[in-house]
Amino acid sequence: MRFRRAAALLLSLCLALPSGCAVTPRGEEPAFRVVTSFYPMYVMALNVTDGVPGVEVDNMAGQQTGCLHDYQLQTKDMKNLETADVFVVNGAGMESFLDKVVEQLPALTVVDTSVGITLLESGTGEEHVHEEGDDHDHGDLNPHIWVSISDCILQVENLCEGLAEADPANAALYEENTRAYVEKLEALRGEMHEAIDPLPNRNIVTFHEAFPYFAEEFDLHIVKVVNREPDSQPSARELAETIRLVEEAGVAAVFAEPQYPESAADIIAAESGAVVYTLDPVTTGPDDKNAYLDAMEQNMETLVQALS
């Protein structure tokens, strides 16, 4: 008898559960849903869609996730993408899970913002132009393109083109927004060149390979990248070599990132006498459309302070 009662209880539970879920009210669906893969894309999309009626921008990975290295797709992410009209990605191998998404949701429009941008190879710094339909493995290309303002501008333009194609009714608005944002970015780039170009010291050490594009743009020389993968720890030999390199090359400043722990940077700085500063690759930040501009301005001030 006990068994039967338990079985009945289980059965009624099973029946109650789905019906309970079904009554959740659904809010008003926005006319056009843009989902971005991670923070830099989110900030770009906020600017391009600013004030366009009926458009909702959602950031899949959340504001505090940082770079998508080794990001594991969660059920809620797939749900989110299922209801999206457009999925905006950085491309160049940043979204390692993209193949899985495309396989699962073949109807989803993906806007790859890295199209046409000259990519650097990880570690070596060799160049490689990314073209449309280019589907070989990009595991060895450096995906941190948005950290260079020039490349960021190209990405914003790619994004605008993609959105205009998917939502032609609002194309004019997207283009207008893009023009305004690109103008701001260009002004910032000019300002940064003015501030950074005359600095005497151009050798820097960074952690996590986020800055090669930035360094190329402002003609800085990255002596060494410690921890090419963000979450690995440098070995003792790598630390020792870096310390010697810093001493020999006369590097005055070691740049850590706010997203990662500074312990290795602290060790190198303490041993070599260099100073640790923070450079922000803008992979996390506030829910604000000016976040990229603000962070870059902050980076400019840091560099001026560190390298003069």
Add this chain to the structure above:
Amino acid sequence: MEILYAVIDVLLPFEWTEFNFMKNAFIAVLLITPLFGLVGTMIVNNRMSFFSDALGHSALTGIAIGVLMGVDNYMLSMLGFALLFAVAISAVIGSGVSSTDTIIGVFSSTGLALGVVLLSASGGFAKYSGYLIGDILTVQPEEIALLAVLLLAVLLVWGLFFNRFLVASVNADLAASKNIREGAVQKVFVILVAVLVTVSIKWVGVLIINSLLVLPAASARNVARGMRSYHAWSVCISMFSGVTGLILSYYLGTAAGGTIVLVAAVIFAVTFLLGFLSGRRRAS
């Protein structure tokens, strides 16, 4: 610390001691490894290697709780959770409902799964993967002081409780006849292991902490004759693997923790052969 650094410079004028971070790591290894050797003997004797592994896994949940509560130093949340976890395991084992390895398996997987769920809730489990491998190179002078205190505390507990640990581990009936409460002794030991694992996990890592507890003692058992030499061997092997592994990792450019464990594993293989051969000789 300056004095210690100077002493190391005089005694060990090698390339690998040139930098302070290597000196720090060296001192930390000298403090941690005897602890692992010592506590490991009892873990191997009591067949608790799976238990210490479970404690290591529970550290992930401890970190996750720390992250959720928004504290910067995860030591307290890890310690709190590990103690709770350890006491809960030994209580459930004491109830005698299920076999020991099953119970520990249940707790171990629960601790790990809970940690993974909580930590990946914010999307970035990769951020905490440093705890899986650990990093002895980032040990700070004040943390070395903490390790020294831990070493003293463990030695003290060991001195006070050793006989009782031993009797309880060898023969429960004998322990009862000598009025030793086995449950209480076991709890003290379990708490000791929990504290040791939690404090050192940041530098040793979840994945390999148990190897450091088990391997030196297991090797020592292969060659030791009697309790005293068992302990001495275990502590010596542990310290030797620690120091050798650290130095090797410097010259080979490998991860320090993993190299230390590999050295310990090689020693186990050698002692196993030695024990096997001498056993055969005695038999024939």
